[in-house]
């Protein structure tokens with residue numbers, strides 16, 4: 001098991017902690033020991049899912065040495081899930097990865113999440 005570091009906790013008031021715990025329903029894409037992946041409720045693109053660590057890390061601004069392995073595994077998982085969800089292969093297809101961080105970064109839910117978006121254009125946004 002990777003060490004989760006000082007943020008190894010679940011915030012009872014956090015929307016994405018509740019989704020990870022199954023207290024709020026979601027359309028699950030993938031789950032393993034440390035990562036939960038589900039469809040965005042307001043998709044911007046034909047494929048739009050969110051990848052979250054099961055531990056409550058508030059944002060990418062909170063990432064440090066303890067999170068290197070976890071973040072690396074999440075990034076390495078993104079292309080596999082993107083293809084499984086219907087993104088066409090690189091280079092004609094591909095996908096976009098976004099991590100909104102803080103107010104000026106456009107972050108609304110304060111549990112670190114990676115947006116993965118793809119599929120035929122036009123998209124609703126972006």
Ligand code: AMP
Pocket residue numbers: 015024026038039040041042043099100106107108109110
């Ligand atoms: P951000 O602005 O990066 O914090 O993005 C938060 C994302 O979470 C938005 O794209 C929302 O559509 C999405 N979202 C909010 N509530 C839910 C929910 N209950 N299930 C799935 N996605 C959600």
Ligand code: ZN
Pocket residue numbers: 010011014015016017018055056057110111
């Ligand atoms: Zn959380």
